[in-house]
Amino acid sequence: MTTDALTTELEPSDLIDFDALLSPDELKLRNQVRAFVQAEIKPNIAAWYEDAHFPLEIVPKMAKLGLLGMHLNGYGCAGRSAVEYGLAGAELEAGDSGLRTFVSVQGSLAMSAIHKHGSEEQKKQWLPAMAAGQAIGCFGLTEPTAGSDPSSMTTFARRDGDDWVLNGTKRWIGLASVAQVAVIWAQTEGGIRGFVVPTETPGFTATPIEPKLSMRASIQCEIELTEVRLPAEAVLPGAVGLRGPFSCLNEARYGIIWGAMGAARDAFEDALAYAQTRMQFEKPLAGYQLTQQKLVDMALEINKGFLLALHIGRKKDAGTLGLHQISLGKLNNCREAIAICREARTILGGNGITLDYSPLRHANNLESVRTYEGTDEVHTLILGNKLTGVPAFR
Template sequence: MASPMTDPLALLDLDSSLSDTERDIRSTVSAFLDDRARPFAPAWYDSGTFPRDLVPELGKLGLLGMHLDGYGCAGTSAVEYGLACLELESVDSGLRSFVSVQGSLAMFSIWRHGSEEQKQEWLPRMAAGEAIGCFGLTEPDHGSDPANMRTRAVRDGADWILNGTKMWITNGGIADVATVWAQTESGIRGFLVPRGTPGFTTRDIKNKLSLRASVTSELVLEDVRLPEAARLPLAEGLKGPLSCLNEARFGILFGAVGAARDSLRSALAYATTRTQFGRPLGGFQLTQQKLADRALSVSTSALLALHIGRLKDAGALRPEQISAGKLHNVREAIATARECRTILGGSGITSEYSPLRHAANLESVLTYEGTSEIHLLTVGRALTGLNAFAG
């Protein structure tokens, strides 16, 4: 009898498409997570706790803003960053969400749109995990329609006064600085709001059934006074925050593969050791059909992510391609997690096994950084040339 395949990505030999450096980075991140995160992920989820003490270690490993250049950032390629996201989400979506928000939203907004003074003040500390950032775009009444946000920034002499509320903000309750997007007389602009600024408060969202090992918060701004130096000078209009969202979506389309792969690994281990009717579950045709279908899904999703990463590194990636990758890979990852749970039977509803935890987390991943509907319409617009976003 042949030995079972411990890594489903070996089915189509993904490693042969990676460079030595890419494999080394993936292995380094995987080994670190196996030691410092994977054994504790079920407990973090059960208790609804984010492992804040892990943040400096993530910084020391170079994972925070790792695809950015300068200011203490590692300056890796897009594919290398994506592979790190894959390993992070194979542990828990909350862990990958933290790294994505820190690096691809909060840090990237400063790196791309900030002044040199803002970059020098925040990026080295954020890269080291000494300061945490969040990204305030989504509002209670305007999730998929940020162009109509209600948060306002008005001039008052040399200062700005901000009023508004942001909702579903990852890292909000632990952030040292928030990138907040607001309407002004000249369009949408971004502002850096440090924790402790008078009028700026946060409230963590409790009773979550998804992304429990992640801090999700409401940001409240009541007559928050900021100097002109707090405005991101190069961010003009909605393209400012959208450029950051595309960075985060890129990490997600890799991360979702990690959640699916871990779910399938769990199901494979169970199916080859659990005996029913005198033989392993994996010896039944229906179980093998499930495993084969899901292995093909995980493998094709990984190849799609790698192709999109190569396009990004070549400077040839288009927004609709990111949407296609996020839509496909998250949708497939949820299907994989759910199917793998059925292989585990009743055992699959406990936190001892990862698939149902991944499935619950992926419900949030399916929604944030653009819902499935938004990405479907983005792909549809690219195909037809017609905009279906507004009726």
């Protein structure tokens, strides 16, 4: 199948000629990633999800496509635009949230932290290897009792001569058990700081969280840090306080705006194809008014969601994006995507609870996507603060 054929054949939800809004380079990248997902992810995702398996063998293939740290410049990174990064994220999440999450943790979190806040030595040591898929990174911010409120983290880094010594626990840390490097955020006497921690450092232990009902083709871990001793140069020199990790979280939140719509689109396509072939009362489900209403409602929200993602991406590329607009996109598109996936499942009937079809798998994954990088409640309060000028977080 050619990339040109992919443009139209797999976009039955497009009612607005969305591709006309994209440049030739953006379409080319989008179609390359779409072809990759069709060939490498979709034939295997049901088994990976069922077995709770993250396919490490796919990492070099993603690197070859330039997907790792793709929005960063230099150090072997592709230097793609925000819109190109978003388009790639939508295609990856059409395959599965777990595979897009890998690209997000690697590029938007771990690599972005080093790229934005690291020393030149840290950048040279880690970024080329991470862009090439030769090293995997993770991002240790959240804790068992510090999720939406990272300022309450208890992980602490103390000075011991020229060294730093870290103690604490991190939870829901993607990729930690397979990573070679971790960016760990910790309290210090001088405020919250970030540390580049090789995972082979004594005292660093990562344990996968199992079993899970969501994000099964992905890895999330609890990290124990017990007297982890690091040299002075392990600290990220450019990050003091929560602005450091938040600058990375906003990169990841931006990717979710696109990714959630990719999952919704894929669920819609499964439901539409099923409705066109499933016969009930001597005609296909697609011939019934209630089914058509469901399909139309889903398609409308998918089109609106992609338009919102593109608008936010264009503003990000232009340097005019407000942080509250990232919250707007993340809140809206996650909320609509999970509703679309659940509605798509209803068209599939009982067959929709099997892994032969994608909607319920996507809906389960989106429970996690809706929660991480800021819950609905957190983003609602960010937008409420923007509208009223009154912070209501406490």
